[in-house]
Amino acid sequence: xxxxxxxxxxxxxxxxxxxxxxxxxxxxxxxxxxxxxxxxxxxxxxxxxxxxxxxxxxxxxxxxxxxxxxxxxxxxxxxxxxxxxxxxxxxxxxxxxxxxxxxxxxxxxxxxxxxxxxxxxxxxxxxxxxxxxxxxxxxxxx
Amino acid sequence: xxxxxxxxxxxxxxxxxxxxxxxxxxxxxxxxxxxxxxxxxxxxxxxxxxxxxxxxxxxxxxxxxxxxxxxxxxxxxxxxxxxxxxxxxxxxxxxxxxxxxxxxxxxxxxxxxxxxxxxxxxxxxxxxxxxxxxxxxxxxxxxxxxxxxxxxxxxxxxxxxxxxxxxxxxxxxxxxxxxxxxxxxxxxxxxxxxxxxxxxxxxxxxxxxxxxxxxxxxxxxxxxxxxxxxxxxxxxxxxxxxxxxxxxxxxxxxxxxxxxxxxxxxxxxxxxxxxxxxxxxxxxxxxxxxxxxxxxxxxxxxxxxxxxxxxxxxxxxxxxxxxxxxxxxxxxxxxxxxxxxxxxxxxxxxxxxxxxxxxxxxxxxxxxxxxxxxxxxxxxxxxxxxxxxxxxxxxxxxxxx
Numbered sequence: 001x002x003x004x005x006x007x008x009x010x011x012x013x014x015x016x017x018x019x020x021x022x023x024x025x026x027x028x029x030x031x032x033x034x035x036x037x038x039x040x041x042x043x044x045x046x047x048x049x050x051x052x053x054x055x056x057x058x059x060x061x062x063x064x065x066x067x068x069x070x071x072x073x074x075x076x077x078x079x080x081x082x083x084x085x086x087x088x089x090x091x092x093x094x095x096x097x098x099x100x101x102x103x104x105x106x107x108x109x110x111x112x113x114x115x116x117x118x119x120x121x122x123x124x125x126x127x128x129x130x131x132x133x134x135x136x137x138x139x140x141x142x
Numbered sequence: 143x144x145x146x147x148x149x150x151x152x153x154x155x156x157x158x159x160x161x162x163x164x165x166x167x168x169x170x171x172x173x174x175x176x177x178x179x180x181x182x183x184x185x186x187x188x189x190x191x192x193x194x195x196x197x198x199x200x201x202x203x204x205x206x207x208x209x210x211x212x213x214x215x216x217x218x219x220x221x222x223x224x225x226x227x228x229x230x231x232x233x234x235x236x237x238x239x240x241x242x243x244x245x246x247x248x249x250x251x252x253x254x255x256x257x258x259x260x261x262x263x264x265x266x267x268x269x270x271x272x273x274x275x276x277x278x279x280x281x282x283x284x285x286x287x288x289x290x291x292x293x294x295x296x297x298x299x300x301x302x303x304x305x306x307x308x309x310x311x312x313x314x315x316x317x318x319x320x321x322x323x324x325x326x327x328x329x330x331x332x333x334x335x336x337x338x339x340x341x342x343x344x345x346x347x348x349x350x351x352x353x354x355x356x357x358x359x360x361x362x363x364x365x366x367x368x369x370x371x372x373x374x375x376x377x378x379x380x381x382x383x384x385x386x387x388x389x390x391x392x393x394x395x396x397x398x399x400x401x402x403x404x405x406x407x408x409x410x411x412x413x414x415x416x417x418x419x420x421x422x423x424x425x426x427x428x429x430x431x432x433x434x435x436x437x438x439x440x441x442x443x444x445x446x447x448x449x450x451x452x453x454x455x456x457x458x459x460x461x462x463x464x465x466x467x468x469x470x471x472x473x474x475x476x477x478x479x480x481x482x483x484x485x486x487x488x489x490x491x492x493x494x495x496x497x498x499x500x501x502x503x504x505x506x507x508x509x510x511x512x513x514x515x516x517x518x519x520x521x522x523x524x525x526x527x528x529x530x531x532x533x534x535x536x537x538x539x540x541x542x543x
Contacts, residue, residue, distance in 0.1 A: 011285045013300070015292035046410050047293055053414070072413060073312035076360040077304055082281070085298045093299045095308055095409050103410040105297050113360075118315045135296060 012084045014133055021048040023062050028134045033124045035102055037063040044100040067124030068141065069098035076113040092116050096138055108138045155432070157248035158255075159385040159392035160240070160540070162191025162378035163505040168342050168496035171264040172372040176275055179374035180209045180260035181217045187376040192389035193254060198378070200225035200252025202239045204259045204499060206232060208275055214258075225252035231402075232302070233446050233530025234421065236500030240527070241398035241536045243379045253380060259501040260374035267372050278370070290408045303367055303449070306532060307359035308409060310451035314361055317466035319454060321361070323473060325352035327450035328365050328493055330478040335490025337479075337516045342371050343494040366450040368492035375501035377508070382543075393511040396524070396541040397435075399428035402534030422459035422531035429526075430461065433539055437462045440539075441522045442510045443484055444503035446530040447491040453477070456531045457484070479517035488517035503527060511540050 017025055027034040035044045040057030044065070051058055074094040081089065090113050096104050108122055122138035129135055164186025166172070166179045188195050195218040201211060205228045215221065225246045229235030236259075243255040262276030280301035287295055299305060313319050328347060335341035347365065355364040385392035401424035403415075417423065430436055437460065445456040454468035462484055463471045477486040489495040489506035496502050507525040509515045523542045529535040 008281050009283050009285055013283055013285050013287055013295045015296055016286040016288045073308045075304055075307040075311055077298055078357050082300045091298055093297055103413045105294055105299055105409055107297055
């Protein structure tokens with residue numbers, strides 16, 4: 001079978017959140033980084049879920065994050081990747097440990113691949129993909 | 143939280159054995175569909191055991207397998223199943239199929255259990271319009287992403303190899319693991335593949351070849367990654383008692399374990415939990431506790447070598463060395479036949495033989511127990527087979543009769 005006949009994800013792969021996770025994306029669209037925070041013990045958590053991983057409380061609220069944290073680990077994607085991301089190859093993907101203690105997978109904008117380091121201080125920025133989707137990205141702080 | 147893991151599934155000890163193994167040729171492209179290859183491998187496994195496909199009464203399906211129960215049963219003349227289930231979570235489920243099959247036999251739920259995996263995974267190996275048949279799964283993700291993929295893929299982290307790259311990078315940050323140590327794994331397994339006529343990659347690899355291969359996702363180069371191949375593997379398990387009357391020396395399932403909880407490639411969960419709760423670490427502890435054996439008793443080991451870096455981490459997970467010492471462990475032929483510290487993946491593994499989701503490592507473990515490997519470990523009595531150390535996972539110990 002010829003390559004061009006193969007089914008490939010050509011468009012931008014978009015989140016299809018459930019009602020609970022949708023609050024994350026609604027906040028991002030307003031320029032806010034919010035995570036679930038346990039009403040019982042105060043622990044922040046990500047990914048969204050109904051129960052606190054520390055104390056099992058099911059009471060929580062969506063609280064603002066400082067948006068500040070450090071790069072915990074990273075990679076430089078050099079390909080292959082999906083067509084939606086090919087134009088920006090090579091690009092970084094980072095795991096950010098936010099000051100609130102949650103880990104979040106994202107990208108540090110405007111940094112050369114050889115400048116990414118673990119421990120680098122970053123802060124959240126809000127990057128529109130199109131009129132319906134805003135992703136949380138990061139920029140260097142220092 | 144339990145401070146001591148329970149001795150998991152102790153009732154399966156020595157109850158069941160792998161008595162038949164079968165496979166298709168392995169190649170970058172075979173021009174055959176996954177169902178066609180699966181049936182060839184299943185037939186070969188039945189012949190190897192000296193059993194008819196009609197005697198199969200149990201089936202454990204690898205969860206990502208697209209050739210499902212309905213299709214398999216039709217292809218095998220509709221044997222009458224009384225036990226069937228699947229093992230979730232990608233490479234983590236690759237060893238669990240054997241654990242679950244052995245548990246079913248030990249519990250009397252089935253006599254003769256089939257496990258199999260068929261993959262048309264070469265780059266152009268779709269062989270039909272069904273988007274779930276063959277090729278690279280991540281190239282065919284839905285453009286609307288439910289579940290936890292939604293937190294990775296829109297950020298450009300589209301595939302497991304990129305997620306593993308980030309886990310591997312953190313291991314380097316914490317422990318200083320090096321490119322040379324990655325090469326030590328790749329070269330050892332390539333040398334095993336050169337001795338194995340069934341292996342796809344049989345040209346010698348030097349350290350310079352490894353370092354010159356292109357970077358895919360830092361710190362992983364092309365030669366740190368499993369190869370993409372077509373092929374199928376099948377195995378038949380039955381009770382150890384019945385195995386005595388069959389054609390082949392049995393590879394007895396001495397212990398088996400599974401674990402899920404905190405370690406998963408969804409990185410936000412993984413990095414939030416202590417490493418000693420990782421699933422692979424717990425599988426290792428459960429195996430040693432339930433068998434009374436220790437890593438020193440293992441004659442040959444088969445780690446899920448999707449990436450060189452993950453083999454290094456698995457050595458630590460399973461207790462063959464302390465955390466952070468996996469890199470030094472693999473140096474100077476540490477994993478190489480015949481004299482390595484721990485001879486591993488003597489088929490060439492998924493780095494150099496074929497990538498059949500770990501099933502080709504299990505069949506090679508069986509050959510080691512039978513004494514028929516092309517890189518045969520002398521007097522091999524105990525073999526460890528481990529599922530992927532990234533996910534909810536499983537592992538088991540095989541022993542000679």
